[in-house]
Amino acid sequence: MAEAILTLEGVHTHIGPYxxxxxxxxxxxxxxxxMLLGRNGAGKTTTLRxxxxxxxxxxxxxxxxxxxxxxxxxxxxxxxxxxxxxxxMGIFTGLTVRENIVLAARSGPVDPxxxxxxxxxFPALRRFWDLPAGNLSGGQKQMLxxxxxxxxPRRLLLxxxxxxxxxxxxxxxxxxxxxxxxxxxxxxxxxxxNFHAASVLGDRAVVxxxxxxxxxxxxxxxxxxxxxxxxxxxxxxxxHQ
Amino acid sequence: MSSSVADTKPGDLPxxxxxxxxxxxxPALMVLAAPLFGNVSSWVxxxxxxxxxxxxxxxxxxGLTLVFGLMDVINFGHGVFISLGAYATLLVLGPLxxxxxxxxxxxNLSLLxxxxxxxxxxxxxxxxLFERVIVRPVYGSHLKQILVTVGxxxxxxxxxxxxxxxxxxxxxxxxxxRGAFVFGDVAIERYRVIAVVIGLAVFGLMHLVLNRxxxxxxxxxxxENAEMVESLGYRIRRLFVSVFVAGSALAGLGGVMWAFYxxxxxxxxxxxxxxxxxxxxxxxxxxxxxxxxxGSLLIALTANYVGFLAPKLALVSNILVMALVLIxxxxxxxxxxxx
Ligand SMILES: Nc1ncnc2c1ncn2[C@@H]1O[C@H](COP(=O)(O)OP(=O)(O)O)[C@@H](O)[C@H]1O
Ligand SMILES: [Mg+2]
Numbered sequence: 001m002a003e004a005i006l007t008l009e010g011v012h013t014h015i016g017p018y019x020x021x022x023x024x025x026x027x028x029x030x031x032x033x034x035m036l037l038g039r040n041g042a043g044k045t046t047t048l049r050x051x052x053x054x055x056x057x058x059x060x061x062x063x064x065x066x067x068x069x070x071x072x073x074x075x076x077x078x079x080x081x082x083x084x085x086x087x088x089m090g091i092f093t094g095l096t097v098r099e100n101i102v103l104a105a106r107s108g109p110v111d112p113x114x115x116x117x118x119x120x121x122f123p124a125l126r127r128f129w130d131l132p133a134g135n136l137s138g139g140q141k142q143m144l145x146x147x148x149x150x151x152x153p154r155r156l157l158l159x160x161x162x163x164x165x166x167x168x169x170x171x172x173x174x175x176x177x178x179x180x181x182x183x184x185x186x187x188x189x190x191x192x193x194n195f196h197a198a199s200v201l202g203d204r205a206v207v208x209x210x211x212x213x214x215x216x217x218x219x220x221x222x223x224x225x226x227x228x229x230x231x232x233x234x235x236x237x238x239x240h241q
Numbered sequence: 242m243s244s245s246v247a248d249t250k251p252g253d254l255p256x257x258x259x260x261x262x263x264x265x266x267x268p269a270l271m272v273l274a275a276p277l278f279g280n281v282s283s284w285v286x287x288x289x290x291x292x293x294x295x296x297x298x299x300x301x302x303x304g305l306t307l308v309f310g311l312m313d314v315i316n317f318g319h320g321v322f323i324s325l326g327a328y329a330t331l332l333v334l335g336p337l338x339x340x341x342x343x344x345x346x347x348x349n350l351s352l353l354x355x356x357x358x359x360x361x362x363x364x365x366x367x368x369x370l371f372e373r374v375i376v377r378p379v380y381g382s383h384l385k386q387i388l389v390t391v392g393x394x395x396x397x398x399x400x401x402x403x404x405x406x407x408x409x410x411x412x413x414x415x416x417x418x419r420g421a422f423v424f425g426d427v428a429i430e431r432y433r434v435i436a437v438v439i440g441l442a443v444f445g446l447m448h449l450v451l452n453r454x455x456x457x458x459x460x461x462x463x464x465e466n467a468e469m470v471e472s473l474g475y476r477i478r479r480l481f482v483s484v485f486v487a488g489s490a491l492a493g494l495g496g497v498m499w500a501f502y503x504x505x506x507x508x509x510x511x512x513x514x515x516x517x518x519x520x521x522x523x524x525x526x527x528x529x530x531x532x533x534x535x536g537s538l539l540i541a542l543t544a545n546y547v548g549f550l551a552p553k554l555a556l557v558s559n560i561l562v563m564a565l566v567l568i569x570x571x572x573x574x575x576x577x578x579x580x
Contacts, residue, residue: 052472078474090469092462093578099458106474134578148473 005030005187006051006082006156011060011070013050020046022211023060028156033178033188035202035219037195039234042208044191045087048158051189052084053077065155079106081155085162087191089145093134097125097144100133104148111152118147121177139170146177150186157181160191175200195233199223207232263531263574267538274546282427287545293433295541296440297502300495301511302518302525302533303447304488310464310528310577312481314376315383318390319518321397322489323511325367326360326496328405330412331506333359341415349415353435353501360497361490367397368489372482394512401508410506418501436498443491444534451530460484464528466580517544520559524566526573535574536566 004027013021021043028034036044049055051062053074062070069077078084083104092100101110101118119126122143128136133144142162149157162178163171171194178201181188192198198205202219214232215222222228271288278284305319333356334341340352375393379385414432421428451457459480463470467477492511499514500506521540525532540559547558566574 054468054472073476074468074471075474075476078472084472086469086472088580090466090472090580092465092469094461094465095458103455103458103462103470103475104473 003030004028005065006189007061007063008047008051009061009063011047011050011062012058013046013055014058015046015055020211021050021057024208024211024213025060026206026213026216028187028189029204030187031185032203033182033186033190033201035198035205036189036191036208037198037205037222037233038208038214039232040193043211044208045160046211047208048084048086048160048189048191051077051158052082083149083154083157085145085149085157085159087160087164089141091133091136091141091144093132095133096130097128097133097136098130100144100148101151104151107152114151114153118150121180122147139166139174142166142170142174143177150181155187157186157188159188161193162190163192163194163197171197195229260575263535263570266574267535267542270539270542270546274542277546277550280426283549285427285429287549288542289429289433289437291542291545292538293430293436293440293502293541294545295538296436296444297495297498298514298517298521298541299440299534299537300443300498301492301514302521302537303443303530304484304491305518306522306525306528306530306533307460307464307484308481308488309522310579311460311467311477311484312380313383314380314481315386316376316390317387317515318371318375318394318397319488319492320511320513320515321371321394322364322368322492323496323499323514324398324401324506324508325511326364326493327500327506327510328401328410328496328508329360329363329493330356330497330500331405331410332363334412341413344416346417349417352415353418353497356497357494360493364493364496365486365490368486369482371489372485376485398508398512405506405508407508412500412504412506414501414504432501436502439494439498443494444530447530456480456483464577464579468580517541517559520563524563524573526570526575526577528577528579529573529575532573532575539566 006028007026009025011021011024012019024043024047036047038044046055050057053069053072057070060070061068064077064080064082067080069080072080092103095103124140125144125147128140133141136144146159146162149159163174166174175197178188178190182201190201192201199219205215205217205219205222206213207215207222209232215228275284278287301323305316308314308316333352337352337355340348343349371393375389376386379389418432418435421430422434451461459470459475463477463480470480471477496511499510503510517540521533521536524539525534525536539562543558543562544555548555570576
């Protein structure tokens, strides 16, 4: 594996009395797209929230870009260069599409060339530019959530289930958008339930099961090994589109 | 701040229609109430009284609704800032009593302006302390917030007693602000006009800040989803402290206006209006400034109309308005989508 930009070492997370993450360890290489896979309730969202400091790790170490961030506050973690797209998308519905993006660009006005690139990835946003984001469809909200995450260059994107609930045509354009992000050299940790999307996009795969890492390796390895898929993801063939 | 983004302004889709209906309630109430009064002059008197009072309630309530919206903090001690703002006028009225007696609009308005400045400075400072000492330790627990902020309220009222004494204090309106503008048999009290002008100005200013500045966008975003604002790299606590302090200063401003309206100071005067303030916040929609504004006017107009027509129902009428609004819109006039 290439140089790791983010590493988790033996991370445990408790939510109230529940012991959710039970020693999660993996690394993410710079410039790669790492898939974080696993059944429903395996702990994928909890892993992303723990990285963002939205849940505190109760033990273990999280290092980003050479600095430990385990106990850092969420805004500081974001400022160190991590962008986060939560499963619920976190769109500000009362703000316009433009205002959502303006807020995501912390250091001032969005670079016009970059904005053009982003709106090229998600053309629908251009049409709804000055409308309240609450008016967008689910797929358009997802696009806005990702557009917001890349409004300024960041060093790592954490994206939680961006294709959840989307129509097939939307899923296809979402996959294309991530391919473009990969081509642009972005480092991405992507949670995905759609195995087709995962197999197209992933460089590496980390599979979580019951709060532990059950498997990690190249995505191609997991794609080739249907037994492993069955065992870890509970996949049946019909989820392979 | 957003001009470079706006450059790429695309398309010409229609804007979504604004939600006008709640805004129409205020004029509708005014028009519908008119026939109930035998003559124009009492309707005008009560309407201006209602509008003036509504503006003052808005000033007192606006900060509180944002404080709740942003951090889910219930502050029962907010009334302190109203009383404190009212008493802070004494700091100015004492040394500058002559300005109030002078028959000069300029001097009189300057005196009012200085009272407002003093009150806002005092309440902002106390607000900062209150947030630090009383509110911060109880983030996340509503029960503790209620208990502790009520405690803070009691302590602050005792401070007011200790400094200014326990008996009511009379304050006089500056000379030229007394009396009324008379048009035929219709009289409009001058001070009410001033209260309306100040209320409208503050509302306009808040509207601008919330819609046109980055900090305003952050406040609105934070009311919806504080966690996401933090995930974007902004420190919500800092934002909250600024909103708390600004809200305290606005309550202080409301307190000054209220003091000259009643022309009497009591330590409990803030607490007395808090029932109305909470009703206004609830019917407006928690975290909504527009709702707070419309709600304040509705409640104050109703209180004045009913207080005149059927004094015994005055108290009930506000509860009734709240119930009607909530039946129509359970989340308030302008529901804020909070996560
Ligand atoms: N707020 C919460 N309170 C209690 N348990 C939670 C909470 N959030 C998640 N969990 C539990 O943690 C486990 C992992 O959840 P999550 O990380 O959301 O799974 P995934 O994203 O992989 O579907 C699940 O068993 C879930 O029920
Ligand atoms: Mg999840």
